[in-house]
Amino acid sequence: MERLPQGVRRLAVQLRSSLPVDAIWSVLTDYEGLSDFIPNLTNSTLLSRQGNLVTLSQVGSQQFLGLKFSASVHLELTEHRPEGLLQFRMLKGDFRRFEGCWRLQSVPDATLILYDLTVQGCVGMPIALIEQRLKQDLSENLLAVEKEAMRRT
Numbered sequence: 001m002e003r004l005p006q007g008v009r010r011l012a013v014q015l016r017s018s019l020p021v022d023a024i025w026s027v028l029t030d031y032e033g034l035s036d037f038i039p040n041l042t043n044s045t046l047l048s049r050q051g052n053l054v055t056l057s058q059v060g061s062q063q064f065l066g067l068k069f070s071a072s073v074h075l076e077l078t079e080h081r082p083e084g085l086l087q088f089r090m091l092k093g094d095f096r097r098f099e100g101c102w103r104l105q106s107v108p109d110a111t112l113i114l115y116d117l118t119v120q121g122c123v124g125m126p127i128a129l130i131e132q133r134l135k136q137d138l139s140e141n142l143l144a145v146e147k148e149a150m151r152r153t
Contacts, residue, residue, distance in 0.1 A: 057074050085101060
């Protein structure tokens with residue numbers, strides 16, 4: 001995790017998987033099904049697709065310090081399948097900034113899966129208090145994607 005000015009946080013997590021890139025890519029781009037296996041993602045709706053440009057609406061929800069926290073975002077994703085890159089950025093939502101990427105890289109006998117997120121909370125959202133939660137969520141999301149890909153293969 002990297003702490004940037006103005007409450008911006010950049011988090012990245014990487015996993016080495018025995019699954020092929022295609023299996024992971026198929027799960028990551030199952031936009032309507034993401035909420036079925038990503039923890040704390042309560043809804044994921046495909047709004048539009050034009051070639052490799054995708055627009056999604058997503059809602060996440062979780063308990064934090066005894067309170068239920070919910071956030072929604074409209075995301076624009078750009079699929080770069082040959083490079084194994086899925087970039088996303090928030091068009092509108094409950095954050096000031098929410099952007100990043102999934103990157104898949106084939107290496108001998110494995111696939112490296114990288115999830116990189118830059119986030120800035122909205123006014124009144126104490127980012128320092130949710131840093132640990134964000135770190136845990138990124139790891140859980142990565143493992144959930146791998147688990148779903150294993151289930152499908």
